[in-house]
Amino acid sequence: MDIVTYEILRSSLYATAREMKLAMMRTAGSPIVHSGGDASAAVFDAEMQLVAQGNDIPTMLGSAVISTKASVEAIGRDRLRPGDVIVSNDVYLGGGNHQPDVQFTRPVFVDDDIVAFVMTRGHWTDIGGQVPGSYTTLTWDVFAEGIRIPPVLLYRDDKPVEDLMTVILQNTRDPSVRLLDIQSQYAGCVVGDRRIAAIARRHGPAALAEAMRRALDHSERLMREAIRAIPDGVYEAEDELEPVAGPPGWPTAPIPLRVKVTKSGDAIHFDYAGTGAQTRGGINCPLSVTCNSTWFTVKAITDVSIPINQGCYRPVTIAAPEGSVVNCAFPASVVAGNTETSPRIIDLLFRALAPAVPERVVGQSNCGAFSGLFGGMDPDEARVTATGRRYVGVIDPHAGGMGARATKDGVNGVRVYVGNAGSTSVEIIEQTSPLTVQEWSLVPDTGGAGEWRGGLASRRVYRVGYEEATFTACGERGIHPPLGQFGGAAGSTFRCEVRRGDDVTLVPAKGPHEIVQTGDVVLLQPAGAGGYGDPLRRDRQRLLDDLKDGYVTPEALTRDYLLSPADAANLMAAADG
């Protein structure tokens, strides 16, 4: 195949993934999908290898490498027909990343042959389970986390399998919104199917297959070159994972995380031996999640411009002990493994690889991919009549800090690493749910001091208008703050409060849900992020600007940046002037 045809085919695969994601976002029902974009799309070759993906949610895409293969094999390739869509969410039966992320997989046929697969994956804001929003970590096992959907056909001949559709919808608390989500994922698959089939018809299925193969080989070759540039060696690190806060008898010991990275030539091996056994509560990672965190790290510390596909992962090998918290076995619960433990694995890897690629790693980050969920009945009769919706669930992604870099500050208030869902508009939250948002702001001094400052956390404060609702917090770094790199200081930890009148309840990052009532106030603040380099080396002008802008307080000058009282006084005078 000439290079021209190849480049045309390759770029059209990525464009297809982009079109699929847009189709989903514009039609979904859940704010987290449509505004937050917590959805992903990808294109696979006929052998279920990921060949192109959108600029979406890394955690959904990396794990799709495993789940797409599992979905197709569960149904059996030979049984698939044009117009089929396989649905699946289960981590054990379908290779998913966690139960709320539901994958739709569709074969692309040209004549009688499958030439590709396309998949869409969306975060469903409710899949049943023990607490509204399906995002509690205090669960005994995976059955408590919501409906388990093994890979099964949800569409046949482009018609929904009605009985199955009914079972799924009746197992969620907001079926009308769910139906929109389902239709949006289906629309994304149809868009992908049409585009890929048109490409295959135009250039011939054989040319498409060859272009896909070349794209994988091309990325592999680039990745091997990039890995070769990392110094050979063995790099190790350890850290601790916070257990879920539970009732008496629940495990309370921190769970060790360990990794040994062996870099040799153009390959790199990650061995997680020594990591603790899987534990009670939804903080375990299925292998797909651990693989994704590992792949993410390799991509991030090598060359981000390498076209992303499964070929990038070929030089990477991973050993994760079975039954451990990084490769859990049935029936361990998993919901926050994907969102909270997963970024912790990345921070662990940055810690290990810091000596090898000091200019590429960053200070530790907030690592809470998720933060607050409310669920209950809407007391506003006018709204219920207008929307036809009595149960209102709100799932609101939050923004913590991202770690400082070798040549610049961290990023304030942002989603980090493998997560990338956006926040919902305050005006839309207030219009559509019985909540008022009282504050959404950056919190000074939450970014770790350093030559480069860690990113700041943001804080959202809600006033509850539900008569009664559940509130689930799900965050990370409630105990272990995000540490700095190369002398940078740690950022702040996660904080969550429920205020009932004068009574303040501190809510752990992972633990039981709270019952909240009208007038209660909920404060949510993810962790900040670690600094990079010695705080004493912080440029004075930058410190002055931070002071003027209120990113750091006057107290931080002597406490965190270790200025003498006289220097601090001078700087404060300059800031006032």
Add this chain to the structure above:
Amino acid sequence: MVLKRIGIDVGGTFTDVVLIEEDGRVHTAKVPTTPANRVIGAIAGFRRILEVAGCAPDEIGFIGHGSTMATNMVVEGTGAPTALLATQGFRDLLELRRIARHDRADLYDLQFDNPKPLVPRRWRYEVPERLDWRGNVVQAPDEAALADIAARIARSGVEAVAIAFLHAQVNPAHEQRAAEILRAALPNLFITCSHEVNPQQGEYERTSTTVMNAMLGPVCARYIGAFGDGLAAEGFRGELLFMGSNGGLAEAETVAARPVLLLESGPAGGVSAAMRLAEATGRQDAILGDMGGTTFDVSLIREGRPELRTQALLHSYAVRTPSIDIDSIGAGGGSIAWVDAGGGVRIGPQSAGADPGPACYGRGGTRPTVTDCNLLLGHIDAETFLEGSFRLDRAAAEAAVGEHLARPLNLGVLDAAQAVRAVANALMAQSMRLLTVERGYDPRGFDYLCYGGAGPVHAIDLARELEMPRVVVPPAPGLFSALGMVLADRQVDRQAAVERTLDAVDAAWLEDRYAALEAEVVLGLPRDPGIPRSVRRRLDCRYAGQPDSILIDLPSHDPAAIRAAFEEAHRRLWNFTKPDQPVLLNNIRVEARAETGWRGPLRFAEPIAAPAPWRRRQVAMKGVMQDLPVWRRRDLPTGFSLSGPAVVEEASSNLVLGPGDRAEIAQGSLLVVTLAPAEAA
């Protein structure tokens, strides 16, 4: 009555000027843009066109003006120092944006930065005040706090203030009161409110749009003033209007208050010209491709009207203002082509820009660009570029392509150039596809209207790739946007937030709301009753629970008809409807237009009666250099036709016809190419 008319389009590199005489004779001029003070170049352009046309300044009745100034200010961060007043607890929403990284180039990049906040945190002030989502007052604005903020702003050196409170689109009272207090205390500052600039739900996007309006305000006002004064000093006594992002012209006063309307001012000119062409020729559906030095801009007209969008990301900043729907990709002639470590051909995002420019400009550029490749392939000619005023250095292009492309690819220079051209074509075709297929339209039913300096160079390939039947090249494609500034109509748009389910809307109420908006918009149009006017009523709808609205024309005031029209659009876009889901009416919109644009004939220099190819030269066809006849576009009279393979030469580019392609000079001096059927090509 209107005398002669002038259009002035200030681009990044050149300022293009077009003059139309009373009988339709068209004159053109190009002068360098003066980036430090763009007024200088624009005035120079005015002088130059008067010389070219042999006219006196007082013969000019009208100037339509467009400029990339506003966009450049956003990109370069050179807007006025601006303060923001936000609801207490929300001053950081401008910096937090939507917290995700969608506009980031790469999700795996740990070195990314969010765009610098448009207002530094020290100038973001919080006002104790609060409305609920229905617009009811929860807490009245704290006037003492406002007075204190005004005093702090007065000491800060800020030149503009944006006021953006939560739910102000439902009830503007708090913003109005705050503005009143600030205007009294700070009479010299540019003060702008979110309920005026963008009365629409979504606090981040509304705030960002308002802040952008504020930061552009003082600088645009100075520019508008200086340009008006400069023209007056030259002896110009006519009417000066500005090209808005919506494709219509507006008065200086209007754009001075809403400079955010100028953000797509430049590209909008081309789209206006295309609309007028559609009117005159009946070619109602076209994909528009504008290829310049650094970008390729694609837009669409359907049934003779441009597609509008109401929201966009500009340089990663959210901005919501009615604007021509333009997709811009970094694949202009100056985009640099390179080979990655795995042997793949890539284009951009780096661009050689105007300086040093492509290697063939001979100004020190050594990296190969798309233009260099086109030169080697014969799609651009070294001798006749810009009518010979700018000789291109073929050897430099060859060296750059050889060193950076051919060698690493292990190909010949021509094959390497061909590969780059193909990749550029693929990128551009994708962008065209996104704008049609993704919106539910089939590109095969559209003409491809190409313009911009480099527009024709890729046109035939792109049309073929999308299986479009025809390519249309307007007269003077390199000055098409400036031409549009003479052809465009006056237009005013307004919107109002509704946020009700269709069940809760009745026809009489809706009529009242539209009538109120229309009463506002007509104030912005010329009073002359002899000028035909039209008003288009539109609205945004979505299923309850969805985030994104669909913009549709109001079919009638009957809610059932509105629902049907919404669902038809939804099905076209997304292939499904949800009949039992409530539909929300989010916003109503009116677009009011007065037909002030030039609608007479356009007459260009008299062509030769019996033209012939003026020479032959080598051009790559399907990878092989062939000797082709070269026709000069300006020699071809109306009704003349010719068949490929052949080259038709423009001032800054060439159109290469393949075997079986047929070009004809149609009414209005259009060059219309009917492509050979796919099998024959």
